[in-house]
Amino acid sequence: MKVFRIFSPLAAAALAACGSAAGPGTATIQDFRAAAPTSDKLAISQNDGDSPQGNDASDSSAIAQALTTPDCHPHLFVRTHEIIGRVNRHFAKFLHHVEDLIEDNPLTNGETKTWENVRGGIDRKFTMTRTLNADGSVTFDFELDLASVPASGSPSFVKVMWGSITHVGPAAEDKDAGAGQLVENKGTVTFDFTALASVKTSERARGQITDTFDNVHDPDKGVKRTATVVLTNFTPEEGDGHGPRNGTFSWEREPSVGGKLKFDDTVTLFCLPNPAGLQSDLTAVSRWYKADGGQVHGRSDARATGIELPDGGVDTWMGVTCAKGQTTSMPAEGFWLMKLEDSTGATDPSFARSAQVGVDPCDPVFGDVPILANNSKDYDFSKSFTEITFPNEW
Numbered sequence: 001m002k003v004f005r006i007f008s009p010l011a012a013a014a015l016a017a018c019g020s021a022a023g024p025g026t027a028t029i030q031d032f033r034a035a036a037p038t039s040d041k042l043a044i045s046q047n048d049g050d051s052p053q054g055n056d057a058s059d060s061s062a063i064a065q066a067l068t069t070p071d072c073h074p075h076l077f078v079r080t081h082e083i084i085g086r087v088n089r090h091f092a093k094f095l096h097h098v099e100d101l102i103e104d105n106p107l108t109n110g111e112t113k114t115w116e117n118v119r120g121g122i123d124r125k126f127t128m129t130r131t132l133n134a135d136g137s138v139t140f141d142f143e144l145d146l147a148s149v150p151a152s153g154s155p156s157f158v159k160v161m162w163g164s165i166t167h168v169g170p171a172a173e174d175k176d177a178g179a180g181q182l183v184e185n186k187g188t189v190t191f192d193f194t195a196l197a198s199v200k201t202s203e204r205a206r207g208q209i210t211d212t213f214d215n216v217h218d219p220d221k222g223v224k225r226t227a228t229v230v231l232t233n234f235t236p237e238e239g240d241g242h243g244p245r246n247g248t249f250s251w252e253r254e255p256s257v258g259g260k261l262k263f264d265d266t267v268t269l270f271c272l273p274n275p276a277g278l279q280s281d282l283t284a285v286s287r288w289y290k291a292d293g294g295q296v297h298g299r300s301d302a303r304a305t306g307i308e309l310p311d312g313g314v315d316t317w318m319g320v321t322c323a324k325g326q327t328t329s330m331p332a333e334g335f336w337l338m339k340l341e342d343s344t345g346a347t348d349p350s351f352a353r354s355a356q357v358g359v360d361p362c363d364p365v366f367g368d369v370p371i372l373a374n375n376s377k378d379y380d381f382s383k384s385f386t387e388i389t390f391p392n393e394w
Helices: 012-016 029-035 057-067 076-101 193-199
Strands: 112-119 122-132 138-148 158-168 183-192 206-218 222-235 245-254 258-268 279-290 295-308 314-326 332-341 347-356
Touching: 029 122, 029 138, 029 158, 076 112, 076 122, 076 138, 076 158, 076 183, 076 193, 076 206, 076 258, 138 193, 158 193, 183 193, 193 206
Parallel strands: none
Antiparallel strands: 112 122, 122 138, 138 158, 158 183, 183 206, 206 222, 222 245, 245 258, 258 279, 279 295, 295 314, 314 332, 332 347
16 A cells, blocks of 8 residues: 645635734844744644654655555554655755755845755755735745856756745734734745756655745634645655656644645555556545544545456455554554445455444444445545535634
8 A cells, every 4th residue: 555645725805804013114033034934834743742843854764664555554643643754854854955045144135035054065045925915914925046166157946845935914023913813924935856956966855845825823723834745746855656746635724723734646556456557546534633532543445446456357445543652652553444345335355444442432423333244334535625624613
């Protein structure tokens, strides 16, 4: 079984009504810094203890090896956590440059500010341009350029990251005006790993990731963070036996409340008899929430369709995992099930397995738990991301 690699904006009119305290004049350096693409805005998470910098590459490789086993064990909740760590780790390859650069004063001022310095033989230049919008919001376009420092002459910069962030609400320095007001930061960022590798020769990741995000801070309800991440011919630094990925996942999280993730991909399932290396369409859905007592209750479901068998038949692979645990660590999986179903929904008895630890490891709030006998309680994968819910979501 493959290792998943791995989450809709609110009504614009309601957000625009909040306006912005920033006027038409030049913004402060603090405003630019507050709007810069940093890990606190872009990193995704499942548990309260997830690192914005992601997991270690060696940890990720070990997990990948452990999960790509002949029996197709789902380990879906583990995979969701590993996906999040991998994404954050690859975002950090670019964001740490931005976070380091904006600590200094910019080289240029006005509506366009530029930071530049050299570290480790790499010339780094980050540029932001501010535009005041008609609805009172402010958009900051940005670009990160890197260059190897030449022995002589001028450096040849390569654009490795670009995008924009729109800020709705009080300006960064206007904290008193922000009391009781909604604040939103939304935008799009593209990370180009192929471009990064052309400057940093030790970089092994390739392709691009585009992250479209929306972070809403509501004074009454709290924080809602959403993102849609698109992989384009992407290969992580630890490699991928499936080859470059072209996939999409959607993510949403309300810290201390819950979250959800949906991932779509086309992959070759190594664990099934598939000598021709035919690909299957895969969808994975993970949901979790903070239950009474501080535990995280979670469930993940996955389906791979179009699996061709040696006898010429076409089956569907189904998997489910339930987990309960503390918020600062990955919840232990207490139940898992995997099976192959034919076109009628009947289970192939030669590929049907499940196991359970403890009592009631699957929270009934997530609905019926699939059974081995048939497809009567299978998860409904036709649901759109907005139709996927978790308890207490606002």
